[in-house]
Amino acid sequence: MTAFVVAGVVLAELVAGAVAAAAAGWTFAEMVDAFVVTNFVIGLSCGIAGFLIAWQRPRNPVGWLLLAAGVAQSGTAAFAPLLDLAARAGWSGPALRTLATVTAYAWPWSIGTFLPLALLMFPEGRLLPGRFWRAAVGLAVLLGPLFALEVGSDPAGLPTAAGPVQPWPVLTGYAQLAPLWTAAELINIAVYLLAVAGLVLRYRRGDEQRRRQLLWLVLALVVVTVMLVPWGLFTAGPILQLLAIALVPGAMTIAVLRHQLLDIRLVLSRTVLYALLTCAVVVAYLGLVAFAGQVLRPGPGIGDSVLATLVIAVGFNPVRVRLQRVVDRALYGDRADPVRALARMGERLRSGGDDPGEVLAAVCEALRLPYAALRRDGTERARHGDPTDSQEVVGLNFQGERVGELAVGARPGQRGLDRADRAALEILAAPLAVAVHATALSESLQRSREQIVAAREEERRRLRRDLHDGLGPVLTGISFQADAAGNLLTSDPEAAADLLIALRAAATEAIADVRRLVHDLRPPALDELGLIEALRRHADQLGVGAPTVAVHAPATLPQLPAAVEVAAYRIAVEALTNAVRHSGGERVDLRIEVDGALEVSVDDDGGRASGWTPGVGLTSMRERAAELGGSVAAGPEPGGGRVAARLPLTGAAS
Incomplete structure (x- = not known):
């Protein structure tokens, strides 16, 4: 309600001023020369902007300051023609001086106090922290009455149709106070410079949204500066150039309420460019x-x-x-200089370690983007900034393989990235792909280490269980039986003989358990016969009946790492067993070759009537190969089924 009331005051002043100017018979040129047109437009702009901000953001003092500036500026625009109309009508001296006082003392408050305070508190309505900025507010508050006194106390008065009219009060020593008026002008300049410095500081410290808001105001200030340069250089500059000041409240309103209206960077870039070019050409x-x-x-x-x-x-x-x-x-940052952007990414990597968020922050800073994210396997692994409605994705490829995606958000006000942005991102994507691939390898290595540790602990648990639950009781029983046989040896030889027979059976069982444990750790046949002969013996045992099993291998193999030898034996035995049991064919061929790696393949000529269904055995084979950095391929072939394993010989523990 307060915003409506104050905005109504501004509107009433402007209507009254327009009616008075028409009644006084003023021409447009006379209204321009009396600054009525400029005050009218500036007051209207401040009033509308202040009303919109105060209505939608009532706790933001920027809106109320703009409303106050609108009341002050519109007051001068209204009372200047009213003063002339009253002078033409022959009003009394006190009445004319009252109108002259309002006319002279109204607008300086707008320029000296309200607008500088709005700039100091823009955009969120709070001062920057520190006594320095509170002192700037004190200067702006002091400047209002001092500036108004400078304008209103001039004995020359205000011109009207009936002659000059002096406002209240009039200082008889006005000319002797010239140093004070000069100080007021310097304070005015200082306050505005401080406001601009505060805006620069907010921009440097602000996030993407804050910078967008400030750029709207920067655009307006650039236009105002360009338009008012002739006013400062030539005393007879066009008065209508002051209309550019009306852009400042409008820019503040858009910045506070609708800062995502369009790509302000593009507009500001072209405005600054051609403003500088125009000045340079002139x-x-x-x-x-x-x-x-x-x-x-x-x-x-x-x-x-x-x-x-x-x-x-x-x-x-x-x-x-x-x-x-x-x-x-x-x-727009370094999008036109991708090498510079790459250098910035390198610096961020050196300072931030392996954190991908630091790299994304460097990308956003280099190209002035609000959001960037790394995605791999459909999952967001790291991001910087907040997601935007408009996003574009750049693929990250390493050695022809897609290892991830770089998703970036378009700048607010843009529907998408332009050609220069895409070109820069394509260049930045190459080192990012390397980083993503390295991160994936590191994660895979960590997972492998965890799996190895888990498998080792599971193997230890199994051995402990087998020793404790199987071999332990058997040995304990043997010990008791041996004691009992010793006790009965003289008193009851027959019972002692029975105990010794049972003792031998228990010892045989314990020996079998030990052999089983040893075989599970490493098949003894590998040490006794070697890999090829151990597989031949196993093939001979499986090949009794159909299908027949044939082994094709070189006469000798090079010295193999123990881990590779065990993995090859386990994979071959599992593949042969599956082929004999499930292929339904007549022949199974096992081939062993060495060509930079140990290659083991098992082929059968069966059709597998039940279909090829991978089970626990195939999973076990693949896990054994993966532990050594190898691979296993299995599946149906046109002539039967095939299992092929490739185990690298380098890097395996012997």
């Missing part, structure tokens, strides 16, 4: 014309202008390209 043209006029002939002529135009035309595009690079680097 300065270069004037300088060249003056130089040519002094060097070539006493007075400038058309030849000087042609020469200056040709020089500017030749140098325009190189300057534009260089300026575009500078501006784009400030707004």
Whole structure:
């Protein structure tokens, strides 16, 4: 309700000012010369912007400060024509001086206090921490009455149709206070410089959203600066250039309420670029014309202008390209210089270790992106920033294999990335793919280590259980039986003989258990016969009847690591057993070859009427091969079934 009331005051002032100007018969040119048009537009802009922010963000003081600025600016726009209309109507002196006081003292509060405070608190409505910024607020509060006194206490008064009208109060020593008025002007400049410095600091410390908000205001300030340069350089500059100030409240409103409206970086980039180019062209043209006029002939002529135009035309595009690079680097990062972005990624990797989030942070900083994520196997492994509605995905390929994806979010206001962004990401994707592949290998190695440790502990548990539950009781029984036989040896020889017979049977059983445990650890046949002969013996045992089993192997094998030898034996035995039991064929062939690795294959000519169903045995074979860095391929073939294992000879523990 308060926002509606204050906005209604602004609207009433503007309507009253327009009616009074029409009643007084003012022309548009007269309204411009009296600053009524500029105050009208600036007051309207502040009023609308302040109302929208205060209505939707009532706790943000920026909206209320803009509303106050709208009331002050619109007050001058309203009372200036009212003062002239009252003078034409012959109002009394006190009434005219009252109107003149409101006219003179209203707008300085807007420029001196309300707008600087809004800039200092933009965008969230809080000051930066520290006494320094509270002192800046104190300067802005002090500047309001001082600036108003400078404008309103001038004895020259305000011009009207009936002559000048002096506001209250009038300082008779106004001219002697010139140093005070100069101080007010310097304070005004200092407050605005502090506000700009605060905006720069917020930008450097802010996140993506905060920077977007600030860039809207930066765009407005750039336009205001460009438009007001003639006003500062030439005292007779066009008054309507002050209308550019009305862009500042509008930019604040968009920044607070709708900062994702469009890609503000692109707009700001082009605005800054062509503003700088325009200033450079004007300065270069004037300088060249003056130089040519002094060097070539006493007075400038058309030849000087042609020469200056040709020089500017030749140098325009190189300057534009260089300026575009500078501006784009400030707004879009290093997308035009991927080498620089790669160097930044390298620095972040050195400082951040193996954390992929640090690499993503470097990508976002290099290209000014709000979001980046690494995905592998359909799972997000790391990310930086918050996801956006518009995202693009770049594939990460290593040696022809897709190892992951880099998902990046488009900048707010953009529907997607442009060609320059994609080109930079394609270059950055190569080292990222290497990093992702290295991370995957590291994780795989860690999993293998965990599996090895788990398998070792399971094997120890099995051995302990077999020794404790099997061999332990048998040996204990043997010990008791031996004691009992010794006790009965003289008193009851026949009973002692029976105990000795039972003792021999128990010892035989214990020996069988020991052999079984030893065989499970490492088949004794490998040490007694070697790999090939051990497999031949097993094939002979399986090949009694159908199908027949044939072993094809070289006469001798090189010295094999123990782990490879055991794995090859276990895989071959399991494959032969499966083929004999389930293939339904007439022949099974076992082949062993050495060609940089030990290759073991088992082929059968059966059709497997029940179908090829991988089970625990095939899983066990693959696990044994994977432990050594090898592989197992199994499946039906056109002529039967096949199991092929490849075990590397290097890197295996002997």
